[in-house]
Amino acid sequence: MEVSRHWRLRTQRYSLVGEICPNCGVKLFPPRDVCLECEAPAKELFTFTGLGEVYSYTTIYDAPAGFERYVPYTVALVKLAEGPLVTAQLTDVAAEDVQMGMPVEMVTRKLTEDGPEGMIVYGYKFRPISLTA
Template sequence: MSVPRTWRNRRALYSLEGSKCQKCGKYYFPGRTRCLDCNTSGLENHNFSGTGKVATYSWVYTPPKGFNNRIPYCLAIVELDEGPKLTTQLVAVEEGDVEIGMPVEFSFRKISSEGDEGVITYGFKFRPKNYPNHLKKK
């Protein structure tokens, strides 16, 4: 990711900033300025709560360039509590731990690094909800 592009997206990456339509209440991630449902413009920024559930997932063994040292890793589509879905990596899980509907929460991690001298991109990934107490019986 280029430096200006990462910088423009930093609030979405760092704290799940999207947008909400004041008129019809629909949430968007990533954020947008005009509502797709009611065509209202000038949507306000909204910080998502950072909790949701796994809509679907896949374990990646053949990754794109730059992710070779992390395989296997879990790529998932997470449905946020407010409604929008996003693609993200699941962390703090091993194969067999993940299932559809599993509650998850925001985790701050390194996304990529341009070699040893380039910029490091940080942002959201997701992990089991109530980490590190997620395995304890209620």
């Protein structure tokens, strides 16, 4: 049980709150307080739109404890529209239908759970943006 650990990350997990560097303007996700690019202090919050595209992806068949029941599942590097890459599962799409460059959007889903009676961890995943909607 790591209740406080997951609670601390609620704004990142549920609404992609990162940071923007007041010095060089780079947008940061995950937030890190010191800019990845210029190493200036960066504590100004920035909420990402949740839009992006698939930069790379993998379908996992050999899962660690806590994820066996979801096999196979697809983890991607999503390039957010504002710049940074984020590691996230893809959802609502078959593994064979994923393509490089595919437009995706953030949704909130169950990530894992701490045993049958434990806490359920929710967070962001990404799904394809329907071009017909």
